[in-house]
Amino acid sequence: MAFRAGFVSIIGRPNAGKSTLLNALLGEKLAIVTHKAQTTRTRILGVLEQPATPKTKTREALPAAQIVLVDTPGVHKPSTQLDRRMMQEVHDALESRDVVLFLVDATHRIHEPAPRVEGKSPTPSEDKKALSAAEDAFALSMLRNVECPVILVFNKIDLVKREDLLPLITHWTTKFAFTDTVLISAAKKDGLDTLLGRIVEQLPEANRYFPEDQLTDQPMRFLAAELIREKILLFTGEEVPYASAVVVEKWEEPGPQRKPKKGEEPKLPVTKIAAAIFVERSGQKAILIGKQGAMLKQIGTAARKEIENLLGTRVFLELFVKVKEDWRSKKGFVEELDWRRQLESLQAAQTLKKENEA
Numbered sequence: 001m002a003f004r005a006g007f008v009s010i011i012g013r014p015n016a017g018k019s020t021l022l023n024a025l026l027g028e029k030l031a032i033v034t035h036k037a038q039t040t041r042t043r044i045l046g047v048l049e050q051p052a053t054p055k056t057k058t059r060e061a062l063p064a065a066q067i068v069l070v071d072t073p074g075v076h077k078p079s080t081q082l083d084r085r086m087m088q089e090v091h092d093a094l095e096s097r098d099v100v101l102f103l104v105d106a107t108h109r110i111h112e113p114a115p116r117v118e119g120k121s122p123t124p125s126e127d128k129k130a131l132s133a134a135e136d137a138f139a140l141s142m143l144r145n146v147e148c149p150v151i152l153v154f155n156k157i158d159l160v161k162r163e164d165l166l167p168l169i170t171h172w173t174t175k176f177a178f179t180d181t182v183l184i185s186a187a188k189k190d191g192l193d194t195l196l197g198r199i200v201e202q203l204p205e206a207n208r209y210f211p212e213d214q215l216t217d218q219p220m221r222f223l224a225a226e227l228i229r230e231k232i233l234l235f236t237g238e239e240v241p242y243a244s245a246v247v248v249e250k251w252e253e254p255g256p257q258r259k260p261k262k263g264e265e266p267k268l269p270v271t272k273i274a275a276a277i278f279v280e281r282s283g284q285k286a287i288l289i290g291k292q293g294a295m296l297k298q299i300g301t302a303a304r305k306e307i308e309n310l311l312g313t314r315v316f317l318e319l320f321v322k323v324k325e326d327w328r329s330k331k332g333f334v335e336e337l338d339w340r341r342q343l344e345s346l347q348a349a350q351t352l353k354k355e356n357e358a
């Protein structure tokens with residue numbers, strides 16, 4: 001059977017579990033995950049090699065495939081430049097795809113907009129329901145121009161009773177002509193084989209897009225920046241997580257290793273990293289630093305451990321907090337934060353340095 005390959009974008013409302021699904025399918029932590037909505041800010045690409053699968057009672061045999069998964073920011077109505085940038089990332093991820101996974105949180109109740117009664121203003125609960133229905137409709141509207149197969153995926157089924165799923169499935173399948181419906185729990189890794197089978201069924205015959213051993217297109221320094229941001233999201237509250245952005249400013253690979261002396265334990269080499277955390281106000285800076293630097297230390301220690309696991313080296317991590325007033329509303333700054341843009345600037349600086357040295 002001929003090899004298959006293609007790009008598969010995962011889209012859905014914030015907190016549906018898109019990043020959890022990406023990580024679960026890859027068996028690697030590529031995207032950061034938190035309980036806070038709008039954790040993911042950029043497209044994250046993960047390359048999955050799927051072996052051929054034999055015929056089963058319910059499915060034909062499937063060839064081996066390379067599935068290029070693309071995790072995206074949660075679909076929400078934009079109010080800042082950062083939001084607009086995030087939604088642009090979703091639109092980009094929907095362009096020339098082979099398959100789209102539309103992920104729905106199965107714990108969300110269905111809210112059809114209640115009819116308005118003249119002279120009576122809606123209660124807060126009605127308001128909330130109307131907002132939720134509008135957000136579902138907005139997420140669906142993203143599929144308007146999508147021409148490839150779209151698979152409806154209900155996630156978090158570990159949290160709901162099977163009988164509660166039926167009305168949910170009926171509701172969503174009347175809204176759009178989905179190719180398939182799959183029930184999963186990304187957190188419990190339940191239903192993933194079925195999902196992978198359904199994806200491969202839809203993929204075209206094609207050669208690999210990436211070398212077999214490549215996991216992502218995102219260089220380590222940007223994965224490290226995300227791990228720092230994840231700890232900020234986990235350890236701080238209110239506006240701080242949303243008003244924070246992380247930029248790695250210095251990244252020094254380990255130099256040549258000194259040979260251990262006789263009887264000395266060999267030590268892992270050290271990667272030196274310095275990162276800036278941008279916030280919008282001095283009050284947020286104070287919260288991030290904490291009493292006698294305690295908060296920044298907690299963030300740094302937790303992030304360092306994960307970056308060490310990622311790199312397989314020891315890590316010396318320095319964090320600085322900088323205030324950039326209202327950065328989320330500044331188009332230029334938001335664009336500079338994009339890791340693809342940062343990579344271009346780094347490459348340009350390196351080329352210039354080489355030319356100057358020549």
Ligand SMILES: Nc1nc2c(ncn2[C@@H]2O[C@H](COP(=O)(O)OP(=O)(O)OP(=O)(O)O)[C@@H](O)[C@H]2O)c(=O)[nH]1
Pocket residue numbers: 012013014015016017018019020021032033034035036037038039040041072073074075155156157158159184185186187188
């Ligand atoms: N119980 C349960 N929790 C899950 C499951 N999948 C994800 N979660 C949790 O849901 C929350 C959101 O998960 P994420 O993977 O960050 O969701 P996301 O869709 O990427 O979120 P955004 O970045 O806001 O778009 C986290 O607390 C996850 O642990 C699941 O299958 N079962």
